[in-house]
């Protein structure tokens with residue numbers, strides 16, 4: 111009955127636009143990926159860690175990015191794919207199809223994940239074994255528009271709108287067969303929940319964390335540095 115962290119960090123960070131891959135950029139002197147991994151290494155709720163990295167980066171990740179972390183948990187480095195879904199699947203395929211194991215799929219680019227959120231997700235899924243999975247969401251604050259060719263098509267009512275975060279938490283034995291069914295079309299889905307939803311399953315939610323931001327653009331990097339400097343994360 112293990113809780114396994116699957117950290118996806120095989121992207122190329124196009125929206126960040128730096129020469130160095132986004133996940134290796136430093137935040138307050140520490141590579142973003144090292145920060146994310148360390149939080150799971152320290153977590154009392156996590157038994158094992160899988161890190162999905164860009165093909166060819168294994169030695170660099172071991173010798174440079176993770177060199178200061180003393181691991182007490184089993185850790186595995188896995189090659190990523192050409193989109194996020196493929197990277198997740200590459201990690202999932204290395205897991206045993208054990209009925210009780212939970213996987214927490216987390217973006218390497220969300221380096222401020224808090225132990226209390228990890229705990230909330232695992233507690234929910236352990237207490238609700240009939241569910242397939244649970245994800246953290248936060249209420250959308252802006253009014254959202256659907257826009258096509260410069261024109262507003264629709265303004266969905268804000269009451270039901272939430273932004274999805276990670277870790278997205280699932281029973282491995284229920285998630286793996288669904289990934290297998292769509293292994294050739296994983297680029298259609300931007301998170302695990304939407305893939306599972308497409309097969310008619312109901313995914314549960316818990317309230318996420320406003321500080322659990324995804325570092326996507328240079329502006330996010332500035333915000334991240336600020337949060338660290340102010341001791342907010």
Ligand SMILES: Nc1ccn([C@@H]2O[C@H](COP(=O)(O)OP(=O)(O)OP(=O)(O)O)[C@@H](O)[C@H]2O)c(=O)n1
Nearest residue numbers: 118119120121122123124125192193197218219
């Ligand atoms: N082929 C891919 C693409 C993305 N990711 C990971 O998925 C997470 C969320 O993706 P995103 O923030 O979009 O990262 P990138 O894909 O690197 O960024 P961009 O879309 O701007 O290129 C990141 O931790 C990223 O490394 C991955 O493991 N494999």
Ligand SMILES: C[C@](O)(CO)[C@H](O)COP(=O)(O)O
Nearest residue numbers: 194217274275276300301324
């Ligand atoms: C999984 C995710 O972080 C939830 O918000 C997001 O969907 C990842 O999307 P991206 O296009 O890979 O940034």
